[in-house]
Amino acid sequence: MAKIDDKRLKEIATEIRRxxxxxxxxxxxxxxxxxxxxxxxxxxxxxxxxxxxxxxxKWEDRDRFIxxxxxxxxxxxxxxxxxxxxxxxxxxxxxxxxxxxxxHPDMKGTPGVEMSTxxxxxxxxxxxxxALASKLDQKENxxxxxxxxxxxxxxxxxxxxxxxxxxxxxxxxxxxxxxGLQIDGCTDEVMSINPIxxxxxxxRWHVIxxxxxxxxxxxxxxxxxxxxxxxxxxxxxxxxxxKGVSFMENQVGxxxxxxxxxxxxxxxxELGGAR
Amino acid sequence: xxxxxxxxxxxGKALAKLGKVNEKVVVLDADLSKSTKTSEFEKAFPxxxxxxxxxxxxLMGTAAGFAAAGKIPFASTFAMFATGRAFxxxxxxxxxxxxxxxxxxxxxxxxxxxxxxxxxxxxDLACMRAIPNMVVINPADAVSAEQAIFAIAEYHGxxxxxxxRAAVPVIYDANSFRFEIGKGIELCPGKDAAIIATxxxxxxxxxxxxxxxxxxxxxxxxxxxxxxxxDKEIIIKAAxxxxxxxxxxxxxxxxxxxxxxxxxxxxxxxxxxxxxxTRDTFGESGKPNELMIKYGLTAAHxxxxxxxxxxxx
Numbered sequence: 001m002a003k004i005d006d007k008r009l010k011e012i013a014t015e016i017r018r019x020x021x022x023x024x025x026x027x028x029x030x031x032x033x034x035x036x037x038x039x040x041x042x043x044x045x046x047x048x049x050x051x052x053x054x055x056x057x058k059w060e061d062r063d064r065f066i067x068x069x070x071x072x073x074x075x076x077x078x079x080x081x082x083x084x085x086x087x088x089x090x091x092x093x094x095x096x097x098x099x100x101x102x103x104h105p106d107m108k109g110t111p112g113v114e115m116s117t118x119x120x121x122x123x124x125x126x127x128x129x130x131a132l133a134s135k136l137d138q139k140e141n142x143x144x145x146x147x148x149x150x151x152x153x154x155x156x157x158x159x160x161x162x163x164x165x166x167x168x169x170x171x172x173x174x175x176x177x178x179x180g181l182q183i184d185g186c187t188d189e190v191m192s193i194n195p196i197x198x199x200x201x202x203x204r205w206h207v208i209x210x211x212x213x214x215x216x217x218x219x220x221x222x223x224x225x226x227x228x229x230x231x232x233x234x235x236x237x238x239x240x241x242x243k244g245v246s247f248m249e250n251q252v253g254x255x256x257x258x259x260x261x262x263x264x265x266x267x268x269x270e271l272g273g274a275r
Numbered sequence: 276x277x278x279x280x281x282x283x284x285x286x287g288k289a290l291a292k293l294g295k296v297n298e299k300v301v302v303l304d305a306d307l308s309k310s311t312k313t314s315e316f317e318k319a320f321p322x323x324x325x326x327x328x329x330x331x332x333x334l335m336g337t338a339a340g341f342a343a344a345g346k347i348p349f350a351s352t353f354a355m356f357a358t359g360r361a362f363x364x365x366x367x368x369x370x371x372x373x374x375x376x377x378x379x380x381x382x383x384x385x386x387x388x389x390x391x392x393x394x395x396x397x398x399d400l401a402c403m404r405a406i407p408n409m410v411v412i413n414p415a416d417a418v419s420a421e422q423a424i425f426a427i428a429e430y431h432g433x434x435x436x437x438x439x440r441a442a443v444p445v446i447y448d449a450n451s452f453r454f455e456i457g458k459g460i461e462l463c464p465g466k467d468a469a470i471i472a473t474x475x476x477x478x479x480x481x482x483x484x485x486x487x488x489x490x491x492x493x494x495x496x497x498x499x500x501x502x503x504x505x506d507k508e509i510i511i512k513a514a515x516x517x518x519x520x521x522x523x524x525x526x527x528x529x530x531x532x533x534x535x536x537x538x539x540x541x542x543x544x545x546x547x548x549x550x551x552x553t554r555d556t557f558g559e560s561g562k563p564n565e566l567m568i569k570y571g572l573t574a575a576h577x578x579x580x581x582x583x584x585x586x587x588x
Contacts, residue, residue, distance in 0.1 A: 107343070107372045108373065115343060115372070116372040118367070119363060119364075119367045119368075122336050122339075122367055123368075124336075125333045125335075125339075125340070125368070126336050126337070126340035126343060128333065128337045129338060129341040129343070129344065130340040130341070130343060130344045131340075132337065132340070132341065133301075133340065133341050133344030133346050136322065136323070156332040156364070159327075159332055159333035160333045160336065160337070162328065163327055163330070163333055
């Protein structure tokens with residue numbers, strides 16, 4: 001297992017956060033809150049854990065990442081651009097007419113995007129098919145899928161969770177971006193998903209609970225998931241919505257709003273300047 | 276028209292044969308494999324068969340994932356649950372990314388019979404036809420159904436195939452018939468009117484033609500097995516040469532074959548037209564043949580429609 005280079009990962013995650021702010025500001029709409037909360041998880045996947053090849057996005061034995069919470073597209077796009085799947089200039093055309101980067105991920109148009117997602121729960125369901133296909137072909141690759149905490153209110157999530165355990169998909173790792181907020185307010189108030197760890201455990205998943213902003217914990221959890229045989233693993237990552245930008249943190253209003261000019265500037269300043 | 280075979284029976288047999296020649300084929304079902312006949316494939320290729328339980332949304336999502344990983348998944352359940360319950364997964368996870376998923380849904384239409392309205396999909400063609408990238412196929416008999424399965428395996432992209440529960444007359448000769456996606460078939464010539472039918476209504480149309488012939492009316496019969504992309508040429512030609520069109524489908528007259536044909540006619544060659552189909556209503560329990568009579572889906576109803584449409588010429 002590769003040694004964890006905490007300093008480098010933090011730098012990359014910060015740059016990804018800056019790109020989230022830049023792209024959502026340029027778009028004038030989008031979802032900064034849940035993109036920022038997932039930035040460390042996505043960074044750890046693309047810059048430490050996953051085997052992918054930006055020069056050959058369709059490499060057959062690649063690990064696959066599915067952003068089931070598709071509204072977090074800005075974090076995925078920022079990571080893919082940083083990794084070299086496409087030029088960074090594309091980020092500033094996010095959500096524009098004729099642009100490559102759609103409001104929600106489009107696997108047909110964007111190199112590195114493994115599944116078109118956005119309608120909640122569906123990306124997770126497709127990850128079951130990918131994991132089953134890998135098992136059938138006796139491939140060693142791994143499937144990673146990121147869910148939002150509000151997302152697990154969708155019924156299809158539990159259909160898929162049941163199937164993953166039934167087929168003993170130990171090549172599948174789900175990560176729950178547990179930031180506690182959804183559009184209409186606190187997840188606990190809108191529709192409580194608790195006790196969330198017990199729910200997944202009772203669906204026969206291996207459950208790991210971590211701080212989703214601590215690289216050591218994130219990566220150790222990925223390694224533990226890989227070492228767990230006979231069942232799929234879910235990493236319940238406790239996160240802060242809007243993480244890294246003080247005035248966005250834990251503010252439900254930043255779920256789906258773009259920053260104004262001054263706000264974007266302030267956010268970039270907090271994230272270490274415009275560079 | 277001696278032999279009667281359900282199109283779902285032909286599907287099961289075709290799948291088992293297809294599995295032998297195409298290793299990429301995997302089959303998924305939702306606890307209905309004995310009814311949809313995917314159990315035939317399961318028997319032959321147990322490791323490529325996946326029962327997803329009574330969970331149709333995840334059935335479709337999982338199929339999408341298989342396709343994204345390079346497999347050719349055939350996903351089967353009843354038409355009601357495939358196109359109704361899982362509609363949005365089909366739209367967003369299969370058709371939007373144009374994934375190579377084959378949705379082969381059985382127990383479509385009113386001939387489901389005794390199970391009643393809750394299980395009689397009469398709007399599935401309309402739902403599937405409305406989604407971009409989707410190919411929609413409704414075979415008339417067992418021969419057509421079997422060949423359709425092989426044809427769609429060769430085509431890359433999402434396909435919906437409508438299959439039935441009840442045994443229906445075999446109208447094609449397995450040796451000479453060739454199924455081609457998007458190509459209508461003129462079964463009988465005729466100049467006085469054209470009956471454009473799909474699915475099990477093709478057999479009724481052929482019977483209607485014989486009844487009309489006795490009264491001196493020569494009706495052309497066309498099988499539209501592919502509702503999308505539809506064969507515009509054969510429809511326009513029929514309109515120009517006969518001047519009167521009747522459509523026949525075991526489906527709501529809204530959104531299915533009747534609508535598809537009307538769209539072609541209105542934009543290209545408007546002629547008088549009548550639609551035979553269920554008239555925006557739910558079905559009920561009963562024997563398939565009783566339901567066909569009560570809901571206006573027999574040869575006699577087609578005969579009536581042909582006579583009426585000729586008056587509008």
